Amino acid sequence: MSLTDLTLARAREGLRKKEFSARELTEAHLAAIEALNPQLNAFVTVTHELAGAAADDADRALARGEGGALAGIPLAIKDLFCTEGVRTTAASRILENFVPPYESTVTAKLKASGAVFLGKTNLDEFAMGSSNMTSAFGAVTNPWQRGGDPAALVPGGSSGGSAASVAARLALAATGTDTGGSIRQPAAFCGIAGIKPTYGRCSRYGIIAFASSLDQAGPMARTVEDCAILLGAMAGFDPKDSTSADRPVPDFAAACGRGISGLRIGVPLEYAAPGVSGEIAALWERGRAWLRAAGAELVEISLPHTKQALPTYYIVAPAEASSNLARYDGVRFGRREEGGDLTELYEATRAAGFGDEVKRRILIGTYVLSAGYYDAYYLRAQKIRTLILRDFQRAFETCDAILTPTAPTAAFAQGEKMDDPVTMYLNDIYTVPASLAGLPAISVPAGLDPEGLPLGLQVIGRPFDEETVFAVADKIEKAAGFSALPALRAGA
Numbered sequence: 001m002s003l004t005d006l007t008l009a010r011a012r013e014g015l016r017k018k019e020f021s022a023r024e025l026t027e028a029h030l031a032a033i034e035a036l037n038p039q040l041n042a043f044v045t046v047t048h049e050l051a052g053a054a055a056d057d058a059d060r061a062l063a064r065g066e067g068g069a070l071a072g073i074p075l076a077i078k079d080l081f082c083t084e085g086v087r088t089t090a091a092s093r094i095l096e097n098f099v100p101p102y103e104s105t106v107t108a109k110l111k112a113s114g115a116v117f118l119g120k121t122n123l124d125e126f127a128m129g130s131s132n133m134t135s136a137f138g139a140v141t142n143p144w145q146r147g148g149d150p151a152a153l154v155p156g157g158s159s160g161g162s163a164a165s166v167a168a169r170l171a172l173a174a175t176g177t178d179t180g181g182s183i184r185q186p187a188a189f190c191g192i193a194g195i196k197p198t199y200g201r202c203s204r205y206g207i208i209a210f211a212s213s214l215d216q217a218g219p220m221a222r223t224v225e226d227c228a229i230l231l232g233a234m235a236g237f238d239p240k241d242s243t244s245a246d247r248p249v250p251d252f253a254a255a256c257g258r259g260i261s262g263l264r265i266g267v268p269l270e271y272a273a274p275g276v277s278g279e280i281a282a283l284w285e286r287g288r289a290w291l292r293a294a295g296a297e298l299v300e301i302s303l304p305h306t307k308q309a310l311p312t313y314y315i316v317a318p319a320e321a322s323s324n325l326a327r328y329d330g331v332r333f334g335r336r337e338e339g340g341d342l343t344e345l346y347e348a349t350r351a352a353g354f355g356d357e358v359k360r361r362i363l364i365g366t367y368v369l370s371a372g373y374y375d376a377y378y379l380r381a382q383k384i385r386t387l388i389l390r391d392f393q394r395a396f397e398t399c400d401a402i403l404t405p406t407a408p409t410a411a412f413a414q415g416e417k418m419d420d421p422v423t424m425y426l427n428d429i430y431t432v433p434a435s436l437a438g439l440p441a442i443s444v445p446a447g448l449d450p451e452g453l454p455l456g457l458q459v460i461g462r463p464f465d466e467e468t469v470f471a472v473a474d475k476i477e478k479a480a481g482f483s484a485l486p487a488l489r490a491g492a
Helices: 008-016 022-040 048-063 105-112 160-167 184-190 224-234 278-293 306-327 342-353 356-369 374-395 421-428 432-437 466-480
Strands: 043-046 074-078 116-121 173-178 193-196 216-221 264-268 297-301 401-405 441-448 454-461
Touching: 008 022, 008 048, 008 224, 022 043, 022 048, 022 074, 022 116, 022 160, 043 160, 048 116, 074 160, 105 116, 105 173, 105 224, 116 160, 160 173, 160 184, 160 216, 173 193, 173 224, 184 193, 184 441, 184 454, 193 224, 193 466, 216 224, 224 441, 224 466, 264 278, 278 297, 278 401, 278 441, 278 454, 278 466, 306 356, 306 374, 306 432, 356 374, 374 432, 401 466, 441 466, 454 466
Parallel strands: 074 116, 074 173, 264 297, 264 401
Antiparallel strands: 043 116, 173 216, 193 216, 193 441, 401 454, 441 454
């Protein structure tokens, strides 16, 4: 087996047994990036020298019998996490040459655990998108292909570069961020696992903001266990983030082997929408059967405000984006265009620096926050968000976790839906409700569609009960036995 085919858990074991060195593991992944990134465009920046130095540090620590939980493990970092001394762009022209003088808390924790950073992965600009087509540095290509069709597919978004890098064996795992599905949907499209933890489980300090009440960092990896290991290193209280939860970090990996006999799994009636494709509906039914066979009880639940979740999200998120992106004015940092006066400088800088999708969401957000519309749109959306949370709270009185599809379709071709923003927004129909409620949710690769593309199932849990989410997801993963591989990958 190639070093790039290892799971994170197996690579960690091999490093500690001295079967290979961190330097060898890192160089294998750097070589894979060099070979495949020109096709995939998954990485915006590759940090060869820094990765090599970190690998050597890990080898020295392991030789002493020391080293953190991720010592020598090569990771990809979504280019939304500020990394000290390394360019951080948010895939936007306005931050094209921004080099942060500080480190995000999540990446600082990963470094402290001994992880090796291979580079920064591509994304939808400022994490706004579900296709990875809005990046200022070009689209990311999904390493999967439809059977007999060479058309380039989207990897999902916004964490499409991270998902593609893991699926194509360019990194053992990656960080992502999830605002309305930006970890889970690309994980489903690329045939990997990805979890959005409870809001507040991971610090947002040093993560470039899109929508502050929704953004949450999380891991993306090839297996549920790998996600659990990575989340254990990422999570924890941070006094620098006022929304960070002061709670102990459990042993998430241990939860993966936990039985689920006696657990009640909720199946929301509202998620069986008329537009669900036949293969998605069939996969969802198989998922229920797998959990029933593992000893769980399936119960019907109702989440009556589900149909309001998407319009609520596309009021709340753009409103917060409008506020957060006001700081990019050409005065303090980032791109600056010349202007005859301050207003012209602002206008020229923002016009040149922001792409169309970012401009669209700023305009929507500014509109719903404006005088005369605040009560009609933003305030009402916040009230509906409370009702969505209440729906989940009531559902969890009768169940321990919830099973749904992750996305309404498999990956689609680049440019296939780009002309219709509303169609693009519908990609998040199954992921947005958990985001609005701040709940942990994971996508697990569970099958293939008739064209050979991966499909995912989603498990949603109670706040700060990622352990149950991992336990249920692990059972789905083992029952599904998903072993298909993308056409474009290291060693193929």
